[in-house]
Amino acid sequence: MLLSSVSKSDAGPVRKHNEDSIGFWQPTEDAERLKRGSIMVMADGVGGQGNGEVASRMAVDLAVKLFQESDPTIAPKRLLRDVFNHVNLQIYDAGMNDRNGGRMATTLSVCIFRDKELHIGHVGDTRVYLVRHETIEKLTSDHSYTGMQVKLRLISEHEARASHLRSVLTRSVGNEPVVRPDIKRIKLLSRDRIVQSTDGLYCFMNDSEICEGVDRLDMDEICPYLTSLAVRRGTDDNLSVQVVQVDRLNEPKHDHSISILQKTASGGQGHVTNEVLPGQMLDNRFLIEEVISRSGMGSIYKAKDQTNGETVAVKIPYMQLESDPASFSRFQREAEIGKVLNHPNILRFIQMPDQSRPYIVMEFLEGRPLSQIMSEVRPLPLNDAMAIASKVCGALAHMHENKIIHRDLKPQNIMICKDGSLRIIDFGIAKAAEMRRITFAGFSPTLGTPDYMAPEQVKGKRGDERTDIYSLGAVLYEMATGNVPFEGENPFIVMNSRITGDPVAPRERNPEISAELEEIILHAMEREPHRRYGSAAAMKEELDNPETVKLTERYKHLQAPKAWKTHWQGAKLVILSVLGTILFFGLMFLWAKMQTGHR
Numbered sequence: 001m002l003l004s005s006v007s008k009s010d011a012g013p014v015r016k017h018n019e020d021s022i023g024f025w026q027p028t029e030d031a032e033r034l035k036r037g038s039i040m041v042m043a044d045g046v047g048g049q050g051n052g053e054v055a056s057r058m059a060v061d062l063a064v065k066l067f068q069e070s071d072p073t074i075a076p077k078r079l080l081r082d083v084f085n086h087v088n089l090q091i092y093d094a095g096m097n098d099r100n101g102g103r104m105a106t107t108l109s110v111c112i113f114r115d116k117e118l119h120i121g122h123v124g125d126t127r128v129y130l131v132r133h134e135t136i137e138k139l140t141s142d143h144s145y146t147g148m149q150v151k152l153r154l155i156s157e158h159e160a161r162a163s164h165l166r167s168v169l170t171r172s173v174g175n176e177p178v179v180r181p182d183i184k185r186i187k188l189l190s191r192d193r194i195v196q197s198t199d200g201l202y203c204f205m206n207d208s209e210i211c212e213g214v215d216r217l218d219m220d221e222i223c224p225y226l227t228s229l230a231v232r233r234g235t236d237d238n239l240s241v242q243v244v245q246v247d248r249l250n251e252p253k254h255d256h257s258i259s260i261l262q263k264t265a266s267g268g269q270g271h272v273t274n275e276v277l278p279g280q281m282l283d284n285r286f287l288i289e290e291v292i293s294r295s296g297m298g299s300i301y302k303a304k305d306q307t308n309g310e311t312v313a314v315k316i317p318y319m320q321l322e323s324d325p326a327s328f329s330r331f332q333r334e335a336e337i338g339k340v341l342n343h344p345n346i347l348r349f350i351q352m353p354d355q356s357r358p359y360i361v362m363e364f365l366e367g368r369p370l371s372q373i374m375s376e377v378r379p380l381p382l383n384d385a386m387a388i389a390s391k392v393c394g395a396l397a398h399m400h401e402n403k404i405i406h407r408d409l410k411p412q413n414i415m416i417c418k419d420g421s422l423r424i425i426d427f428g429i430a431k432a433a434e435m436r437r438i439t440f441a442g443f444s445p446t447l448g449t450p451d452y453m454a455p456e457q458v459k460g461k462r463g464d465e466r467t468d469i470y471s472l473g474a475v476l477y478e479m480a481t482g483n484v485p486f487e488g489e490n491p492f493i494v495m496n497s498r499i500t501g502d503p504v505a506p507r508e509r510n511p512e513i514s515a516e517l518e519e520i521i522l523h524a525m526e527r528e529p530h531r532r533y534g535s536a537a538a539m540k541e542e543l544d545n546p547e548t549v550k551l552t553e554r555y556k557h558l559q560a561p562k563a564w565k566t567h568w569q570g571a572k573l574v575i576l577s578v579l580g581t582i583l584f585f586g587l588m589f590l591w592a593k594m595q596t597g598h599r
Helices: 030-036 051-069 076-096 145-151 157-162 207-216 219-232 325-340 370-376 382-401 455-459 465-481 491-500 515-524 536-544 569-598
Strands: 002-010 020-025 038-046 108-114 117-123 127-132 135-138 182-187 193-197 239-248 280-282 286-294 298-305 311-317 360-363 367-369 414-417 422-424
Touching (some): 002 020, 038 051, 076 108, 145 157, 325 360, 382 465
Antiparallel strands (some): 020 038, 127 135, 367 414
16 A cells, blocks of 8 residues: 655644644555555643653654554554553653653554555544545544533534533543553545544534545645644644545556556557556547646646647546546536636636546646635735626626526635636536525535635525625625634634624724725625625626715624524533432442342
């Protein structure tokens, strides 16, 4: 099994020291890698006076060292138990020998990759996720006080992430002389991505955001994206994330599919591989030049159209994705939508009627996403913000005329090209207006991005063209003020704010904003869809002619969002504890009575 890995660990914006540690190792020799496997490790230390940092570093270093020196014939399950027992005793002894009497403990997550399987050993609240074909699965349980509350259904997962008790562990490594790790095994597929994350990151976003970042970004872009999102959300802890991708599974020869690509060199033989390589020709028309990006779904290549010399981008899904109906439908939907749309501010798709396998050909764009520009210039010059919003309005109007709703409009999906033009990109979750309603159950990755979602998306109601108008209003708000409309410790607080209140008036954040621009933003971001612009064209008209905007003083009617309610979880815990105690002593009394009766 051949793996690639990326990672990032940082003290974060609040803490002075980083008590997280991460590690990854795989043998360089194919034979040893096949026999021994590879390992990824993450630990989040606990203890004052720097002891947490010491404990996490010890845990990671010892785990990797023991794995490297172990007998490769030992079963992974037994090896994991040996690793946890040894690491636990070493840290426990170190804590007992500490002259300052400081506590020393850590969470520990150990992942062993061997024989097409992932073996996980886990203690604490560091999480392991599997991201596969646009889906995410949490593979570990949180050994924390809030994790226990969630299991007992005393609080929701949303409330657990916002709780001040989320860092209280019920199980850790080094705190006691005996440790009880959870052990789990799963089968792996090629292109699976395994994610390890500490609570300083995952508590400030939902799982769907993790999935979107891991699944759709290049490997080297994932960690900076996730950590910056957590910082923007206000994380107050250390930040660590590690991602490992399964590049190759050591599949037997009969598992390989025959590629439809041929080498361009004369006399070249068919290349038997699932990978597309530079120098190969696709359907005798597109010469592959280089890889632009790879995600969990597929790869995008720079290519040359041999019919006219045009440089294009070719998106090719992985072979295994083609046999997954649920995931492949997104790819097909994007291709179908590309056939319908034709607008200068929408990514242009190039039609290829006869294809030997599924792929999408698009115009090749050179530029940067709006999100990257806004990370450097906040806020944007107001004239630029209005011009960008106007162009997006024109593109949305064209989409809506063709009964297409984007549903995930955000700065990352707006490309500013080198020549000054603009394109809306990524139609993977766009749908025809007559399709089934948008639901919020579980908040899957295909439901939009929380910072720009319309309230009706959060509520699970049917969205329409005005859903895109709200999202554009949120993007314009951020361009003009330098802030997203709603901020909070985690995405659930953000979404709660969106349905219970309004954003801070734009002019309060940036006094240079005109009354007309503020009116446009707040009109687009009305909570009730019927109070927004009736069309993107109407919004564009006012952006192009702000002097015609009728001022209605919408800012005077803004309502602050209601506080996130944690319901009565504290009372429920007390009640459950009391009932448990009564039941325990009741059973003991009955048992004693029965014993007396037998005598």
